[in-house]
Amino acid sequence: MSLKSVNDILGVLEKQAQWQEQPLQRLLKCWAEVVGTVVAAHTQPLSIQRDVLWVATSSAAWAQNLTFGRSQLLLKLNEKLPTPLLDIRFSTASWQHSPVTSKQQETVLPSEHPSYLGDQVSHRHVTPDVKDANTAFEHWAKTMQARSHGLPLCPQCQSPTPPGELQRWGVCSLCVAKQL
Ligand SMILES: [Zn+2]
Incomplete structure (x- = not known):
């Protein structure tokens, strides 16, 4: 061969x-472009579970505003994603818990670990x-x-x-x- x-x-x-394996990575690539730099600075997509995107926000006000406008956000995001999202949940709970340090987002190359x-x-x-x-x-x-x-x-x-x-x-x- x-x-x-x-x-x-x-x-x-x-x-x-x-x-198959990287819906979140794909989303992260277009996140700032879709939501704009201001919103991107106050949000951090955390995970996608059963086609629902979980996003941490810097404050409850951002969570509220974004929850209110999530239908439009979903439309824009789904134009860019191979697998459409069903919904987006915003929460301040995990803010500052950077996804790169969480278990689901292993950034160390497996072969180097x-x-x-x-x-x-x-x-x-x-x-x-x-x-x-x-x-x-x-x-x-x-x-x-x-x-x-x-x-x-x-x-x-x-x-x-x-x-x-x-x-x-x-x-x-x-x-x-x-x-x-
Ligand atoms: Zn063989």
Whole structure:
């Protein structure tokens, strides 16, 4: 398999990962643009739970004002998001609890974290620095390992593999591709 096709696969995987795993990151990117710099300075999107966005505000007055205008805000945000939000909740409760320090927003790269075991599920997708096909595969294997915890391992590359692939080829689909 050529480096180009590896990169193509990684590109697709990354898009999927961004859409599936990073709705908050996507939202954070367009938040200031949608709400404006003034509001952005007094708000901090915290999390998205069941399509409801939770936002910390600097004061109860901001929470009240923004709650009042949230329908319009939802329309604007949903134009930019792949998965539409159903509602937004504003609260002063978590203000100053920066999301980067909370457990859900791990900013340390999983591979650099001292307790990294290779199978922890990261909420933050790490863009690989793809230098060659081996690095690319290594990254891909780690990502897949994190997501497909519990699957049987490919006897050739030790990556978790859907049982159907092992039944059909005896190895994972990547190893089959490498043999071609
Ligand atoms: Zn394999």
